Structure formats: structure tokens, C-alpha cells
Amino acid sequence: MNSCRDFESLLSLFAGNDLDIEQRANVAAHLTTCSACRQKVTEYEQITNHLSKLASPTLPETLFADFHEEIRNKITSGEKTQKQMFGIIAVIHAFYRRRRLVIATATLIMMMAVPMLLTRYFHSPQESSSNLTQLLEKRDWMGLYYAMLDSKSRTNFLDEPVAAQLLYSALDELMKVQRQDPKIRLGLQHALSKIKTRDGKSLGLGRSAQILGKITSTGYESAMRLSRTSWDPEISLLALRQIDKNKKMKLRELFLKTNIERNKR
Amino acid sequence: MKTQNLTNITYEEKLEISEQEFAEIVERHQHSLVRLAFRLVGNVEDAKDLAQWAFAKLWLNRERLDNERITFYYLRKILVNLCIDHLRQQDRQKPDVEFDENKFSSDLSNPQHQLEKQELQKQLLFCIDTLKPKQKATILLRDVEGYSVEETANVLECTKNNVLCNLHLARENVRRKMQRWLANA
Secondary structure, X not given: OOOHHXXXXXXXXXXXXXXXXXXXXXXXXXXXXXXXXXXXXXXXXXXXXXXXXXXXXXXXXXXXXXXXXXXXXXXXXXXXXXXXXXXXXXXXXXXXXXXXXXXXHHHHHHHHHHHHHHHHHHHHHHHHHOOHHHHHHHOOHHHHHHHHHOHHHHHHHHOOOEEHHHHHHHHHHHHHHHHHOHHHHHHHHHHHHOOEOOOOOEOHHXXXXXXHHHHHOOOHHHHHHHHHOOOOOOXXXXXXXXOOOOOEEXXXXXXXXXHHHHXXX | OOOOXXXXXXXXXXXXXXXXXXXXHHHHHHHHHHHHHHHXXXXXXXXXXXXXHHHHHHHHOHHHOOOHHHHHHHHHHXXXXXXXXXXXXXXXXXXXXXXXXXXXXXXXXXXXXXXXXXXXXXXXXXXXXXXXXXXXXXXXXXXXXXXXXXHHHHHHOOOHHHHHHHHHHHHHHHHHHHHHHHHHO
């Protein structure tokens, strides 16, 4: 320990007489050989000297006029805070005493909430990333199903203007797929049941099944037959060819039309 | 008064102080506490407020007191902590510090304080004022108030080494600032 850097942090303490005997001796030995450090020590000594000689500030006596009274006020407000703190501590203590019950309840809530959150988180990217047109173009039936289950994206999808030709051709294909795949049929039925009609009521599972049945029965031939009756003639391959390419249509309009047609009959 | 003797301190004394005793403690310590707070925060009103809070906290925690020596350190411990919190809050609100001549000569009308009005000492106080709260408290307790390192550690509730470290940093900062000021002057 010979260089000035080793003594750097000790010089100020040496000047203030804060070191033990051994450290003091070491620093003193170094100072005999180093004038730069001696200079620093002198500066530190001047500072500590000036500081120790600072006269204590005189305070006006008026400052202490209501001193006791003001302390009492502070005690009162401090007691209020203390009571509030005790209240919080009491609540924590009560919870602690019934910790088994609290832990069991918390676990139950977690068990219920986590799957819900996970499902939401898991499916949300699909919902947010694509719109109805994209899903129909990709023929992503499961994506459509999940989107229709979520109220926000369902509303968006129902009111999104889609090229009529795309809508009808996709729905036609969907009808064929769902006939072979009961999972998609049930999913579709479930999604349809959540749609609200103009009177604000949901279609319900029963009615959505009926509508689905109606749409399903519109095969190529039945569409030709139905087009002459009161059934919506637009859901048929025959009608599909005649649709204006620029025509846009909303899913909601289509479903409501189907529903109203059925009610009229 | 039912008491039980236990190494010369009775239970009654150990557990609680009476209002009369509290008033005496306030009377005994009020000037020194306000002065210490003034040194730390540099404002008479704040100093008075903080000192009063220290007394209020003493009363609210009165069962902890053992004897006069403990009361002395306990009061200063509370006060210095309050002051450090106050300074930290101020630092957050006002990051820039300008040299304010009035701040260091406020209500120092007494002829005894002519010394403090001298340029050098004012500058010295200003340098201390710009230190970090913990360093400021350390240098004020050790060099201005004349507490020993152990006493300073006791009041600041830290180790002796911690005090020495802060003390060195504080003195080093003050020395550098004073050097710069002297060079400019």
C-alpha cells in the first residue's frame, strides 16, 4: 500500500481524526513522503476547521410560542393515521387467522380465471389479426367459429360489408363442409344462436338449428326449386352467377332476411 | 403506582412517560432539535415543523423509551430521518440548485452570526447544501455538530463503515467544489 491512490479515501478521514491508530500511522508515514497528499490533507483540515467553528443559528423566540400546542395537533393527526394503520393491520391479521379459507378461495378463483384468460389470450390474435373477408377467402372455418363466439368481433363481422359473391360462395361451401363435419355444424349453430335480431333478442339454439337446416337444404337442385318459392333465392349456385360483382352485403342482413322469410311463412 | 424493580428501571418508567415528563423533554430539546433541522433543511418553518413531528412521533411511540440518553438519540434519529425524507422530496421537485445568498443568512441577525455572513463560510454551507441528503446529514452531524463516528452511526441507523464512507464522499465533494469556487474567485 504505497501509491497515493491507496490513501485517497483515507486522507479526508485522517484530517477529521476518524481513523484508528494503525491506519493513522500508515497515512502519517505516507504524508512524510508525498507533498500532494499533504496539500489535500491541509485543505480537508481547513474545511473541517471552518465547519466546527460555524456558529449555531439563532432562532427567533417567537418560533416557540405555540410549540406545545402545535405538537399536540400533530399528535392528534398522527393518532388518526396510527388508527388507520391498525385497521389495516387488523384486516391483515383477520385474513391471516383464516388463511386456509382465503387460500382455498383464491385458488378456486385462480382455477376458474386462468383457463378463461388463457382461452381469451390464445384466441385473441386470430380475432384481431383478420377480418371476415380474409377468413372467408382462406375458408378458415374454425377461425370464423371462434370469432363469432366473441361478442366484439361478432358485431364487427356481422356489420362488415363483404363482396356478395364471396359471401354466398363461401357460405355454400360451408354448408357442404358442415354436412360432413358435425363439429363445424355444431359450432356454426352455436355461433348463429348468438346473433341478435332486430327486436334485440338472440336467435337461440333452436331457431339457429332451423335456419341452418333451411340453408343446408339449399343444395344445387333444391336451390333451383326454392328460388321459385318464397325462400331466399340468393343462396343458390344458380343465383350466385347472376350476382353483381361489385355488390357488397353484410352478414347480418343475410341472417335477418332468412329469419324474417321464415317467420312470414 | 404499582412498580416492579428491574435493574434500577421500573416497569412504569420503562413502558410509558407521563405528559409532564413529555413536556419537560420538549422543553429540554426543542431548541437543539429545531437548530439541527434548520442546518439540514435550511428553512426555519420546515425545521420547526419537522422538529414538532419528531416530538409527536416520540409521544406516539412512548413505550419504547428507556432513559434520557435513549430519548436524546431517539429524537435525533427520528428528526434526521424526517429531514432526509424531506430533502429527498425537495430534490425530486427542484433538481436545479442556485446559490441563494438569503438562504444562508436568513434570521441570522444576531452579531454572533457575523462569522457566517463571511463569504467563505456561506460558500461552504452552500456546498454542503448541494450534497446528497445522507452525505449532508453525515457531515453536519460529524463536523458541524461534533458527534463522534459511533454517535453519528447511531443517529443515522447505519454501520460505522457506512458513516466513514459517506463522510469521505461528503468532504471530498465539498473540497472539490470549494477548489472550483476559489479558482473562479
